[in-house]
Amino acid sequence: MQSFKVPSSETPGYSSIYRHPDFKDGTQGSEYSHIKTLYDLFQHVVDKYPKRDFLGTRKLRSWFRSPSFGSYEWMNGIEASEFVDELGSGLDHVYAKYAPSHNPSSQEQQRQQQPLGIYSINRPEWMLAEFAAFRSRRYSVGICDSVSVGSAEFIMNHSDIAVVACSLDKIPRMLDRLHETPGLKVIISMDRLDCSRKNSFTQAFNADVVKQLKARAESLGLQMLDMDEVRKLGRTTPTEPSLPSPDDICTVCYTSGTSGAQKGVLITHKALVHSSKAFALSLGIRDSTYLSFIPLVHSFDRCCIYVFMLGHVRVGFYSGDMNNLMDDMQTLKPTVLAAVPRVLNRIYDRIAGATVGAKGLTGVLSRMGYKSKTKRIDAGCGPQHALWDRLIFGKVAATFGGRLRTLIAGAASISPEVLSFFRASLSCTVVQGYGQTECSVGGTVQLPDDPTTGHVGVPVPGVDIRLRNVADMGYQVTDAPCPRGEVLIRGSNVFSGYLKEPEKTKEAMEGDWLITGDIAQINADGTLTIIDRVKNILKTGQGVWIAPERIEAIYATHRLVQSVFVHGDEEQRDLVAVVAPDAAKFLPWARSIAKKDNKASDSAELSLAALCRNESVVSALLDELKAHTAATGLTAPEYIKAVYCDPVPFEGKGVGFFTSTAKLRRMLVLEYYQPQLNKLFETLNNSTAPTVQAH
Incomplete structure (x- = not known):
């Protein structure tokens, strides 16, 4: 047992x-009993491992020709402590001058805490900004723009954010949509506004472009600083820390929105410390090197970092491009x-x-x-x-x-x-x-x-x-x-x-x-x-309850499949699916079928879009999927009986099909493909044969 x-x-x-x-x-x-808040956890790293590598990022090389990334450069515990202390002190001055108060009716403000929005992909400054916020009992709110078109603005408004720390590439969007976030008062760039330090976030910017951004921010009544400026404020006029208690809110983490509107989850220091200790005690991982690439706006990656901090961790952040992830791994050697x-x-x-x-x-x-x-x-x-x-x-x-x-x-x-x-x-x-x-x-x-x-x-x-x-x-x-x-x-x-x-x-x-x-x-x-x-299940016309996510996980392992969405209806007997094929593997396989069938003779008929319309190809794909699931334990009612083949991957739709943790937002996908799915059901009802639908 x-x-x-x-x-x-x-x-x-x-x-x-x-x-x-x-x-x-x-x-x-009693192990780790001295750590009661996440700020205590940060101090634990500083005190116990002051000169060891802590946070690392890859250096951008030859950015003016063909950008490439070199080895990891590291910040140790002492350097991180200095950064957090100066930035936290500087934030005290920024809030006092530009954002002295927020909505007093919200339950956090009754506790006299203020939010700091953090808007960037994973990088050292993300974590440092969060720990700097903790220094004065502020809490972080990770801002995500991948869930839906207006998700970033929704989060900023819903959580009453007045100050945002962000990467330089996010600033144009915030200026463009400032009319949608009237509470925003200050933008703090993680990157230098003089563009003197090139990295993956500043490649598209130069000093003139940033100067225009600053002028535009000023005309809109928005204060725009960079972290070096804020740190200088804190260094010149240091403030005393006002440390959090275990019951203070440490973050508002927004849910993925898989079953409806996003919700802001209030998490205390005590709660995240408790989980961090729990996993540390379970896994016993010490002296580790960790590659961070799961979005920090989600609690999963942050909790992993907190866990490994208990036993010392070198956190290397990915270079910002998922296509470069394997190169990051080979460079960092996690x-x-x-x-x-x-x-x-x-x-x-x-x-x-x-x-x-x-x-x-x-x-x-x-x-x-x-x-x-x-x-x-x-x-x-x-x-x-x-x-x-x-x-x-x-x-x-x-x-x-x-x-x-x-x-x-x-x-x-x-x-x-x-x-x-x-x-x-x-x-x-x-x-x-x-x-x-x-x-x-x-x-x-x-x-x-x-x-x-x-x-x-x-x-x-x-x-x-x-x-x-x-x-x-x-x-x-x-x-x-x-x-x-x-x-x-x-x-x-x-x-x-x-x-x-x-x-x-x-x-x-x-x-x-x-x-x-x-x-x-x-x-x-x-x-x-x-x-x-309970929520993401469906009942077919056969009276069988189906868990589509489990079925999708099985179909998604097929070599030809990049993305898959399985759907059923209480008025329909069978399941249908949308499949976006993996182009690199699908194209040679599908072309061979199309040529054998003598239904494709020119290059236009052998394109990805044309092959996804080719009934012989899509029928063969359905046969492939059926054979793939034969030994997986799926029951007959869980087999898909009709498929719509879409040449455009789910990621390329530009409508936020995936959450920050790569879960499908099912209601959005269903709404998008409803006409095609209805046609599949209609065809199935008129035929007992497996059904395909051309794109």
Whole structure:
């Protein structure tokens, strides 16, 4: 039994309470007890590892010709402390002069705290700005513009932001849309406004362009500074810190908006510290090098950084382009990595295709090695193998830098096949975790020595988990052999509520328990498997409940698929799907089919758009997907029976199909493709044969 089942804790309609096996009393023990706020955590790094590398970024080389990135340059603990102290002191002067007060009716302002907006992709200044805000009991609000067209402006208005720290490339947008954010008073550029330090954020700017931006800001009544100027203010006239308490808000983290409008989740220092300690105690990772690329606006990546800070971490930030991610890995050589399933699936497609999916001798040897290593891992002998690592999989590990010891998957469901592949091919510990923004990420995580897949582990230390009945969906905590029901979470990591939305806060809680909306089963060994979602499920005309995200995760592992959206309806018998193909793999495969069918003779008919309209090609794609899922455990009602093939990837739509953690915003996707999906259903109703729809 991997988790601890609290004796006599079950009640009618609710399962027993489950806890981490090493912390059966529900506490976290005394380790790290001196750290009560995130500012304490920062000081812990400064005091314990003052001269060790802390935050790193890649240097931009030859920007005036063909930009490329060099090695990582590092800031140590002492330098970070100086930066935070000066910036925090400077922020005191900025707020006092330009933003002395905000809306006194909001619940944060009743606590006399002020927000600092942070608007940038991942970089050292993001984290430094947040710690500088903590220095005077301010809190961070990460601003995201990838969810929808107006998401950045919504966040700034909803959280009453008057001061924003941002990268230089975000300033033109804020000036263009200033009329939509009347509360904004100050923009603080993370980059020097004299353009004397070129980096990936300032390539498109020069001194004249920035001068025009400053003049425009001044004409709009907006103060525009850079961090060096603010630091100089703090250095010249230092202020005394006003440190936060554990119950102070440390961040407002906006939900992804997968099931509706974004909500501002109020998270305290106590909650995030609790989760950070929980994962640190579970994973035991120390002296690590971590590559940060999951958006910091989401709590997942920040929590990972906080976790590793407890045992010292070198945080290297990616260069800003996901297409350059593998080069960042090979330059940084991380020892620990966290990633969301969408990123891992894309990497898996590329690496598996060159190894276990390859033709000839390489494919034969790779499959033999993979089978051998998987058996070894399942037997508890560890992921290393002297022969196969040297012959095949050492090259795979080298693409990740060659030093990876731990890979953490989170934020969404991922195929066990993908996890098993990475465990064997990278020869490292691969764990999956589960949590939500509302519980500061802290829910469950696999034990490091657990070689199995298909579950998300056990409760982290200091967190209680139980299930409750969901009768209308047929899930009962008395189900045999495994209790099933909606996941409830209790602990100090649970959020303080939704900003300005008390009714939604009440809906999210049952006493001290957070209502997650996720359906799980407790396995025989005490691990948790997420099997469904209360909101993101659908019922087909056959009366079968379907979890489309789980089905999509399986179809997304096919080599020809880049993105997939599965849909059904209570009035329709079968499932249909939208597939955006992976052009690099799809084109040669589809062209061979089109030519054999003698329906394509010129280059226009062999283009990606034309092939997505070719009925023979799309029919063959549907057959491929059917064969792919035959051995995955999907039942017949979960098979897609019709497909619409779109040559434009979901990312290229420009309408925010994905959240900051690469989850599909299902309602938006459904609305966008509703006409095509309706046509698929109409065709299915008139035919019993598998259906394809040309683009």
